[in-house]
Amino acid sequence: MTDVEALLRRVDGYLDAAPRAAARPVDAGPLRAFVSTAPWPYYVRPRPDLDLRAPGSVTAADVRAAAQVLREAGQAVAFEWVEELAPGLGAVLLAEGHEVRRFPLLVQPLPAAGRAAAGTAARLLDPDDEQLPAALAVQSLGFGAPGTATGPAGSAERDAHVPEPGLLEHVRSTLAAGRSVAAVAELPGDGVVATGWHTPVGPTTEVVGVATLPAFRRRGAAAAVLEVLVADAERRGCTLALLSAGDDDVARLYESAGFRRIGHVGAAEPRGPEPDRA
Known part of the structure; x- marks a missing residue:
């Protein structure tokens, strides 16, 4: 093999x-x-x-x-x-x-070597973090506008977004149980502009839901979120992170962060x- x-x-x-x-x-x-x-x-x-x-x-x-x-x-x-x-x-x-x-389909063995520090601050979310609804809104708006190009959706659209019934409670429970980990990137005056998750199972985890508000793309926010998630996976003892990219342009961004393609x-x-x- x-x-x-x-x-x-x-x-x-x-x-x-x-x-x-x-x-x-x-x-x-x-x-x-x-x-x-x-x-x-x-x-x-x-x-x-x-x-x-x-x-x-x-x-x-x-x-x-x-x-x-x-x-x-x-x-x-x-x-x-x-x-x-x-x-x-x-x-x-x-x-x-x-x-x-x-x-x-991309993977990164952990611990990852030589990660470059991102220019935007990112942090992990606790289950009761007041920014969790904003993170879910960013995820929905980001995936609603696929790709890497900037777009009109920004802070106002995020703040107007209402999570689907039951979603917020379910996500809080998965975070509390350790079945998923959430991170956000924030900008002063703008709040949460990017988010992402990883879902560890044993020594392997998947990075999912990495999304940036279209109005704030190409500023390094998603890279900051990815860095925090990978670092957390390492602390939890994971030895492999995987993810799937929306297209080749997105895959190249992940490759620049140390992931490599192994298939589809x-x-x-x-x-x-x-x-x-x-």
């Missing part, structure tokens, strides 16, 4: 373990559906205990069966997978009428409206 394959297998195992704190796994052949108990939905993933690299390892019938598990639970259908470990899954999903996307994450959702889940 090559070093890259070993990393891909480790990432795949983590991605199977991480949802279990807030989802119930249900196997459907070579696939595993995660039925969410959180305020957000989860997805179907290939089972990491199986070798699914050969053609025909996942069939259309497998895809339909796994999708039905989520539909019967009243949840939206979505699939995620490590492309290099299930290379035929994307084509099957396309043939079944799904929209398929791919994202760069696939993601798919049905095209058009989903059947009524009521």
Whole structure:
């Protein structure tokens, strides 16, 4: 097994373990559906205990069966997978009428060597931090305007944003339990302008939800958040951090912070409206 394959297998195992704190796994052949108990939905993933690299390892019938598990639970259908470990899954999903996307997959062994200090101050959030609603708002607004370009959404839009019902309470509970860690970058007079999270499971963690208010992009705020998150992961004893980037431009920013590409994450959702889940 090559070093890259070993990393891909480790990432795949983590991605199977991480949802279990807030989802119930249900196997459907070579696939595993995660039925969410959180305020957000989860997805179907290939089972990491199986070798699914050969053609025909996942069939259309497998895809339909796994999708039905989520539909019967009243949840939206979505699939995620490590492309290099299930290379035929994307084509099957396309043939079944799904929209398929791919994202760069990057990792950084920890402890990280030679991190450059970011120019913007960032800090971790406690579960009861009064800036947690602002962090959730920044995440929503940042992902609502993908990419790295600046945009109009700023402090006023952040302050007007209201978190979805139950989301704030759930996030506070995951922070209190240590299942996730949140960080923010703040600017004097502007408040929270960037945020991000990491979710440790054993010696591996995933950096997720790194977002900057579009009006404050290209000022180093996201880099400051990333630095704080990686440093916290090191303190917790993690030896590998992983993340998926929204596109190649975003991936290059992570590469400049010490991450390296090892593959791609696939993601798919049905095209058009989903059947009524009521």
